[in-house]
Amino acid sequence: MRAATLGNSLESRDVASVLHPFTNAAAHEGSGPEIITSGKGVYITDVAGKQYLDGMAGLWAVALGYSNERLVEAAIRQLNKLPYYHTFASRSNQPSIELAERLIALAPVQMSKVFFTSSGSEAVDTAFKIVWYYNNAIGRPEKRKIISRKRAYHGVNVASGSATGLHVVHAGFGLPVQDIIHTECPHYRMNRLDDESEDQFVERMADSLERLIVEEDPATIAAFIAEPVMGAGGVIPPPEGYFDRVQEVLERYDILLIADEVICGFGRTGNMFGSETYGLKPDLMTMAKALSSGYQPIGAVMISDRLYRAIRDHSAEVPVFGHGYTYSGHPVCAAVALEAQKIYEETDILSHVRTVGAYFQERLWNFADHQLVGEVRGVGLIAAIELVKDKASLERFQTPGVVGGFAAKAAYERGLVVRPLPGGDSLGLCPPLVVTKGEVDRLVALLGSALDDTLEVARRHA
């Protein structure tokens, strides 16, 4: 009972007063929090003064690393000028106008308008509501089901949490709600049938999606949502040709595509958006996280002109587009996001990610020979290492999460943050985009020692 023995410490005050997201509440009472007090570059420092290389960019967000002076200055400038005003009822502010213009210019396909939110979950819920509004406006209100995928992560709000395809987000809350359904997870190496080639696997995934659409009735299916690379569900890049085949199916049944770029957006895969890396042509795009390098809570949804025109033309019947948040287009959040976008451009962050990302993937691939590692997968500066019980058959450990959890803890003790991903024994890696080759070397060395520390525990849980 470490926390209970700490008197009036910050740790015990946390236990007494804070309900933590994605945390075992009972265990937290015993272990207490890990309190982080500062950050610089790719490093964070805890309350005891110990430094950690942040191999997860916070939560896949801090693209420019910690303590970026330009982002801090942008926030201070805007706080001094206009710390808050809303964007309801035609009100606006300069930073959000400039940010919207920039996002439209960056979009991989022609986009028309940007709607601002405070988070990725809000962006996904907003995207669904826009899809529903669109179909209502054009006279087909029955076309409202959303198809997501098993192991997807789209957030935690009632609708976005329903789209997430992970037990941990549904259990206890009675999710998913109706009209949000799930198709197969396209993880070739783990979900293929015996002797199934990657092409055959992709065909099976597309057939399975089409079967679901037909069974549910195509007239009721409004949209398909996908992360270009599935993130929190295991860092799963799509197999070759997957999105081409999926998009053929969607077109056949007039189903909209929502690309959830909350993790992939702004350089993570080596292009500005994951949609470019994998050939997605979305009707809507959701984004957050690296939009502001995680420095301010801001998300956005970009929509095509077809969707915007339906909203505009519906104004005669429904006088107000009745959706929006107090903080939609928050001037300080927008100013910081705008500055982050300028830095990405001025520093040519994409070239940096392509060079260091290739090195990062190559170094991680060396772990493929490690006794515990079943698969190394990733692209650009995002990756996962999957720990398995049996390397040859890829058989998983009996109780998922124990070995991965131990490895992440061992890494943390050695000064490296990696994330044990839910539902299995994958370790997620997603360092700030500004990470250097030298810092990648350090990350790899620390991770290697942590995996060696884990061998004994893995043997016991085999």
Ligand SMILES: Cc1ncc(COP(=O)(O)O)c(C=O)c1O
């Ligand atoms: C792909 C994706 N979509 C949506 C979200 C939800 O974002 P937020 O946590 O800002 O609500 C996340 C968060 O990790 C995400 O990875």
